[in-house]
Amino acid sequence: MPTVIFRSPDGTERKVTAESGTVLMQAAVSNGVEGIVAECGGNASCATCHVYVAEDRSELVGPPGNVEDEMLDFTAAERRPTSRLSCQIQLSDALDGLVVHVPEEQV
Amino acid sequence: MTSPAGVVVVGGGQAGFSVVSTLRASGYDGPVTVCAAEPHLPYQRPPLSKKAHTEPDGPRVELVPESFYGERDIDLRLGDDVIALDTAARTVLTRAGTRLSYDHLVLATGADNRRLPVPGAELSGVHALRSLDDALTIGRALETARDVVVVGGGFIGLELARVALARGARVTVVELADRLLSRAVSPELEPRLRERHERAGVRVLTGTAVQALEGTGRVERVVTSHGVLPADLVVYGIGAVPRDELAREAGLEVADGVVVDEQLRSVTDPRVSAVGDCARHPHPHAEGLVRLESVQNAIDQGALVGRRIAGSPAAYESLPWFWSDQGDVKLQIAGLRSASDDVLLVPDESPERLAAYAFRADRLVAVETLNWPAEHLAARRLLERHTPVSAADLAGTTLRALARARRTAEVRT
Numbered sequence A: 001m002p003t004v005i006f007r008s009p010d011g012t013e014r015k016v017t018a019e020s021g022t023v024l025m026q027a028a029v030s031n032g033v034e035g036i037v038a039e040c041g042g043n044a045s046c047a048t049c050h051v052y053v054a055e056d057r058s059e060l061v062g063p064p065g066n067v068e069d070e071m072l073d074f075t076a077a078e079r080r081p082t083s084r085l086s087c088q089i090q091l092s093d094a095l096d097g098l099v100v101h102v103p104e105e106q107v
Numbered sequence B: 001m002t003s004p005a006g007v008v009v010v011g012g013g014q015a016g017f018s019v020v021s022t023l024r025a026s027g028y029d030g031p032v033t034v035c036a037a038e039p040h041l042p043y044q045r046p047p048l049s050k051k052a053h054t055e056p057d058g059p060r061v062e063l064v065p066e067s068f069y070g071e072r073d074i075d076l077r078l079g080d081d082v083i084a085l086d087t088a089a090r091t092v093l094t095r096a097g098t099r100l101s102y103d104h105l106v107l108a109t110g111a112d113n114r115r116l117p118v119p120g121a122e123l124s125g126v127h128a129l130r131s132l133d134d135a136l137t138i139g140r141a142l143e144t145a146r147d148v149v150v151v152g153g154g155f156i157g158l159e160l161a162r163v164a165l166a167r168g169a170r171v172t173v174v175e176l177a178d179r180l181l182s183r184a185v186s187p188e189l190e191p192r193l194r195e196r197h198e199r200a201g202v203r204v205l206t207g208t209a210v211q212a213l214e215g216t217g218r219v220e221r222v223v224t225s226h227g228v229l230p231a232d233l234v235v236y237g238i239g240a241v242p243r244d245e246l247a248r249e250a251g252l253e254v255a256d257g258v259v260v261d262e263q264l265r266s267v268t269d270p271r272v273s274a275v276g277d278c279a280r281h282p283h284p285h286a287e288g289l290v291r292l293e294s295v296q297n298a299i300d301q302g303a304l305v306g307r308r309i310a311g312s313p314a315a316y317e318s319l320p321w322f323w324s325d326q327g328d329v330k331l332q333i334a335g336l337r338s339a340s341d342d343v344l345l346v347p348d349e350s351p352e353r354l355a356a357y358a359f360r361a362d363r364l365v366a367v368e369t370l371n372w373p374a375e376h377l378a379a380r381r382l383l384e385r386h387t388p389v390s391a392a393d394l395a396g397t398t399l400r401a402l403a404r405a406r407r408t409a410e411v412r413t
Helices: A024-030 A055-061 A066-074 B013-027 B067-071 B132-141 B155-166 B190-200 B247-250 B295-309 B373-384 B397-412
Strands: A003-007 A011-016 A050-053 A083-085 A098-101 B007-011 B033-036 B074-078 B083-084 B091-094 B099-101 B102-106 B112-113 B126-128 B145-152 B172-173 B203-205 B210-214 B219-224 B227-230 B233-236 B240-242 B273-274 B277-281 B320-325 B330-335 B340-345 B354-360 B362-368
Touching: A003 A024, A003 B007, A050 A055, A055 A098, A055 B295, A066 A083, A066 B074, B007 B013, B007 B083, B007 B132, B013 B033, B013 B295, B033 B277, B126 B132, B132 B233, B145 B155, B145 B227, B155 B172, B155 B190, B155 B233, B155 B320, B190 B320, B190 B330, B190 B362, B210 B247, B320 B354, B330 B373, B362 B373, B373 B397
Parallel strands: A003 A098, B007 B033, B007 B102, B033 B074, B102 B273, B126 B233, B145 B172, B145 B233, B172 B203
Antiparallel strands: A003 A011, A050 A083, A050 A098, B083 B091, B091 B099, B112 B240, B210 B219, B219 B227, B320 B330, B330 B362, B340 B354, B354 B362
8 A cells, every 4th residue: 555645835745545556646636635636537638637756756657658748748837857647657565655746736 | 705604506516516625725714515416425427438337346436535525614415406496585495305595506407318209218228327326337237238229429429339349249329410429529520530430340320310219128129210220238328408497497597508697697696606517608719608518617617606706706718628538539629619610630640640620710719639638738728828820820730839839939938
């Protein structure tokens, strides 16, 4: 059961535990994490579940897929090198302790 | 300004949820009540027709956990819808017999499926899809179904057709119009979409009327204007009708939806608002009043009314967008096309991707894409900002490239 920390723009943190195999976006939504909008419900259609993966883990999380990569050019908040759509990140025990930053805006 | 009666929201769907979550996020501290007809926590509807059936442990579609409502002091009344509205007394009566007073009432009652108007529609094995319970029922039926007939070649019908195909059934889509998605996508794009479905193995019969469903207790066949189809499961999606009876009976103006102004207030009574599938409203991208059925519209209208009641009024002008996952086809639409627009069909270098751009007086007004989310998002950014784009601007380039150039220019200035 990996634990993930969502850090808001104002610095507050929300620790969420989810089963391995859960999609990061769903873990956020199921726990009421503010700032993950996920309008499309996790179908890579809307780019409103954007997160910045903390630098120390970004290699482990991996790069975005092709479609996701193109979509990241149109997130509401600026794209950064560690930007990902959280609906495309599957949690595993290896990601236990992952920190992701929630951007200022999603829509 | 807050008085004790507070806000009552009728309907526990995406629009109603958007109202109450926005109210609290915007600092509204009066009483907030949601009367929801269904027994489930408010949930997402889009996954129900796309993938929820395929999840072995049942779909996880709730919008937020139950604790969300308690933490924000939102009185969520599940399974207790509103059965009467008295706008003079500013009260509603719930099914359980509770009378609630309101300062503001928000109708977020959604829509019902249009019923299939043919003999045999009541047979077992015939289903429409709207609710989570419907999705679970259809999901179970697909475990054993061999011959599935989908009545209606719209979003829901095509999504369900591909779900059924993926579950191993033989699937026929029967559509009355002479093309699929006749109301939603341009005639230029439709053949490409149809081709994808037929190549995947869906049989498509357009220009075909369903005349009767037949069987002994259970459906066994579908009689159409072009012959008889065997069927052990029939699912239909032939449009929706807004749930506006409550408003009509209360004397509010109703015309295929509750008629509201640009701030989504009833034109009859400004203390009543309507949001989502049940609202008929003005929109800067539309000629006349429109009623939109989409998750974007539900979320954005709910948020607009939530912010207005919390003290920040605005006119509704969100860019409409839609999406549909149909097997390996991701259809996305940004903007509102009308039948007289000029359509330019542009394939990408990748054969799987395609875009149709609709122009009105040589100005881009809507974009339909297949399997091209980045182009869809670029279209949304450009249309939202009212950036003029002509057909000549798109010669030899993509909206994605135009939007990126535009963004770079914005950063520089």
